[in-house]
Amino acid sequence: MILDIINKKANNYELTKEELETIFMGYLKDEVKDYQMSAFLMAICINDMSDSEIFALTDIFIRSGEVLDLSFIDAIKVDKHSTGGVGDKTTLIVAPLVASCNVPVIKMSGRGLGYTGGTIDKLESIPGFKVDLTEEKIRRQAKEIGIVITSQTKDLAPLDKKVYALRDVTATTNSIPLIASSIMSKKIAGGADKIVIDIKVGNGALIKTMEDAKRLESLLIKIGTYYQKEVRTVISNMDRPLGHNIGNKLEVLEALDVLKGKEKGKLLDLSLELASKMVSMGKGISTEAAMKEVKENIKTGKALNKFLEFIKYQHGDIDNLEIDAKVYNIKANKSGILKDINALSIAKLSESLGAGRKNKDDKIDYNAGIIIKKEIGDEIKEGDILASLYTNIDNKEFNLERIFEIS
């Protein structure tokens, strides 16, 4: 039976929901083996999925676990998701910014696998910050301050988790239908009413081409419509890192700078775009009116105050956030104009400094990371500092190839 289903997909026939359920739920129960699921996932990568197969798979993922009930919050709950990028600390900026506009943000976030940490890792780099909240605490905090970011309390879409772990090691991560059902199943199980999704495209992202990004966008919106959840999207570039800081504690410091109004540029612009979409959806106002409100809340310090209130409420001590690591400066070996900063190479370097994890039990060094000191288009003189690297690994040899392009 399992072989018939794999064969059917390998021969490019459409599968029924029952067939998808048999193979995927069989995998969750360990009745279908890793090697069988690997072959099946590769057949999906090669032959794609129809819309009805994608809806069916999303449903199977959702029903494999629990669904969070956030109905105790008497307002529209808007969630945000990013398909993952280098230096992407927008959640740290956007969540308090949106909450400061009186749109509640209750977010379950994850630890990261791969080159950089996830939002929970970034928050955990703040001394004392608690990420494991009970449901009772989530309720109280949501009512009192309108913002909660916690690690997953419930077993949301466990089948997606198991399948994703296998995709990660079988070169099957980049299938657009698999990405769409993976993201939407988690968001729907997370209990949000409306969802904003930041689709990253470029060399430092899972999605490499605009064509794929557009297809993913259309699928995410279609799945949302099927579940009566409004989905809005942003497609943002990930050929270059987002902002200047990469690494967990360094990213918290940069998020603080943005909220203090000290940093302009792509990171601020993207954060404003995401936040204004969320506020627009949460309040039912135009994106222009929402944009005005979020900009005002950065200017007046309301968003910063909400961030500080949120960190304190979850027991974090942000007053003395210092980087405890050795610093190595990368200097330019020639003069010219800075043409490019390669996101993927920066991500690999950052992981090699200790800022990411390859396996889920690896320990992250919260202090490790990179601060990029120059902007694209800057005139560079030989010997200028291009970036500072922070690490606690002794005698480290850095791979600096293909990071900065100067010509």
Ligand code: URA
């Ligand atoms: N993010 C997810 O949650 N799942 C994917 O498959 C890709 C990005």
